[in-house]
Amino acid sequence: MFFIYRDKQLFGNVFDLWLAGQESTAYTLAWIVLYLMKDQKAQKKLHTELSNIVGSNRYITLEDKNNLPYLNAVIAESQRLGNLLVTNIPRRLTEDIDYHGFTLKKDTIVCPEISQVLYDEKIFPEPHKFLPERFLDSNGKFQTKPELIPFSIGKRACLGESMARAELFLFTANLFNQFEVCDFN
Template identity: 50%
Template sequence: MSLCNIIKVWLKNKQIYFQLINALYDIFIAGQETTANTIIFSVIYALNYPEKLKKLYHELDKVIGSDRRITLADRNSLPYCNAFIYEVQRLVNLLPQNLPHKLTKDVEIRGYKIPKNTVILPQVSSVLYDEKAFPNPETFIPERFLDSEGQPKRIDEFIPFSLGKRQCLGESLAKMELYLIIANFFNQYKLESENGSLPSMKKVPGVTVQPHPFKCSLKKRY
């Protein structure tokens, strides 16, 4: 092989190497703060809505009833827990601006002409806080994701991971993490506010929203 060909192969591999580094960096950045902040907001909402927390404990006591590890096999038996997590995700509206996308062709929406190559920022927030789909959208109401029998109710407007070809790559992983961590955390610990002071539900703006620091007390339930 000539030196020229060796350099060509090396450059090609180097490009693949950089692509791999960038892909791993994307997954690390996109996958860390997103789930962590959602989990912290589940604690904040639970403390601010003690009657919803009580319902969550009630279901965990009825269905699990011990300190055993909750697994994916329990998921369908915990509809309130799932609804609780969905409502945390809806209300926290973690990526209020979504990510920028560039149009690959001219588009017309409701009479507005948007030319090819325009960078747009889809607004998932406008859907997650849509009053028609989610009445009283500023309030934490897990029951909106349950039917009259207490079974899961699908709401098409629930799109915290966005839609389309560029929707969240980590959706399945994130859903699994949120369920396993939140279900096990609340099953293991009794959560109480410290000295009766409730954590702020206000969000610190950023690419993903951040919680304000707070204190609370945790006691083992078993």
């Protein structure tokens, strides 16, 4: 089966992607700046990593991503703690399911609560603290967790996830490679 997009439909979809991505990336970047402004120790660790791996004489590119585990951990922890999408988009069940002793009928509308996962103490101890180290293994390598779901999961996950991840990495890396943020209070 083929779908035919008209120019107007294509423009609308691309515009939605661009606008939604721009807004969520900007909000997440604001949380990253705030968390690092409040946690100067974490910011110092980030600056040290950036200085040691990249230096400040060039722009950081996506090719640098695998060599900057602490930066990736800061972004992951900021996405977890900032939690831009507390309640996910409503979904309709396509079949009856049993969930913890309750039967949910086909066609029931459910709203997954991402915050229930992102702030679960069993998965993320001290969930209301900014702790980028929770995303580093014992060797200091970045490790993602399947429970980190800021873009949702499954077939209805955010279409712009890869673009947002790239933008967050590049903006955060280049911003903090050139500047320090301070809290003057």
